[in-house]
Amino acid sequence: MEALVAIIIGVLTACGVYLTLRGRTFPVVLGLTFLSYAVNLFLLVMGRLTIGQPPIISEGIENYADPLPQALVLTAIVISFAMTAFVIVLALKAHLEMGNDHVDGKHKS
């Protein structure tokens, strides 16, 4: 299970990095989204993969799921969600003002 999750995070990150380096704004936005997915998954896994364990201290239980990474991921999701919304609007604004969707605003033939 750990290996599978690790591979998923790696592939997401690789896709994110590749797309972020593209010249047009839409792939860049998609790349940033992939990167934020990868990092959210990464943060979640940092609490270790556990199944069916309670996150709150209770009697007679020795193994717990770590609740803190879940809280961190929730914060990170909210922030990356807001940032994605912002960067989409900005990319649209740039497209309207510069007449094309290249990140440097240049015309590409």
Next chain:
Amino acid sequence: MMDHIVVFPVILPLLLGVLLLLLQNQKLLFKRTLSLLAVALQVVAAGVLLNLVSSGEILVYALGNWAPPFGIVLVADRLAAWMLLITSLVSLCALLYAVRGTDIAGPHFHVLFQLQLLGLNGAFLTGDLFNLFVFFEILLLASYSLLLHGGGRLRTKAGLHFVVINLVGSTLFLFAVGILYGLLGTLNMADLAVKVAETSTENVVLIQTAGLLLFAVFALKAALLPLYLWLPSAYAYTTASVAALFAIMSKVGAYSILRVYTLIFGAQAGPAENLIEPWLLPLAMATLIIGVLGVVASSHLRQQVAYLVLASIGMLLIAFGLNNNVGIAAGLYYLPHSTFAAAAFFLLADTITKRRDGMGDKFEPGPVIMHTRLFGVLFFAIAILIAGLPPLSGFIGKFMILQAALPHSIFPWILGTVLITSLFTLIAMARGGSMLFYKALPATVCKIGPDREIPPTALMLSRELVSIISLLGLCVALLIWGGAITAFTLATANQLLQPDAYIQSVLNARVISS
């Protein structure tokens, strides 16, 4: 009541920002007064806080009354209070300039300004690594919008680059935080310092990876070479008062480097000690050189000032990179100087630009501007400040940094870099100044003020100049009270290099009994 003073610089801009959002249909004068009052209150609060911690006491505030290391703490030590004071002073001057008309070029200027201050103050005060990330995001989101304030094609393009590179930076920050939490199980900076020092050998490489990833993020925020490319266009194309406020924003990266790499990865961090020492000094010197090359090559005044900010970051990080107490003390003296001087220069560049009809801020012979002597004198004063000539504070700052570098093994290189770049700065600014003020076409006196049609009255002129002159006054104050300030920065540096007191204060902090 005094227990809560630590949280005041965070709460005040947050509440004010929300209040201003609710009051957006009120009269402009009312909103401006409210905003100015809030920033003035923050200056007072930062002063009180500085006074409280100047004895060496470290104030710890447990948010939500959760005992550290489980809850998030705000920590006010000498460094945090010093940064808060500098931030509030610069933002007061920037806001005084903005209320002349910049603030109506787009909606919600005052709201965003307060939220930017919330992010800055929070980043300086927090004692938790993830909370630092959150405050970074707050200040960045506000800065994205402030950068675009007023609109325009070049501004949008610079803004897009700025936003994308910072989003990538945020992702790296989260990866680093994730690694540290996964291995050490804590995010409280004081607790991290203890845990990093006790790391078992098989985890050392991962801890170092996380530490260096964090360095990449902070270097990006501070615009250290090779991650500086966003800074010149972002700072050159935004509005003047926002650029003046941004003069402190790039210092947040420098602050974070200083905080994290003295506390968590400092001299007492066991296997990860002095993690970035091999990197910081060479990169800072390269940044200084690139910054000054940009200053020399600039064809516009605003662009030149932006590159001067970059060069000052290089200079500041050379001081921090020396990794001894006198070096850090010199850097902490140079930091307010360079912030005030850069902010004043951004504002002055704007006043000059608005007076050169159609010429903008290009370095080309243009019409003689009104009050040319007055602006010439101001330009001259700022040039002396920034190039680091005696008698102003720039000279003292650079002299202290060089003095601190004396025992360093590559001192000749540092000396050569600093002196030659200072010379080039001087040449570039002399060229720029003579182009703007001497090589003017004398037949045409351009009689427009900032508001186009009407020539400015004495009152309008003084309202324009009050922020610039206050910022210059602050630099003079740095000179006059130089002895007291250097004693304070030296005490700050000593406090940073002996993090035990910080760690003990945080981990033994009492929660307030109800």
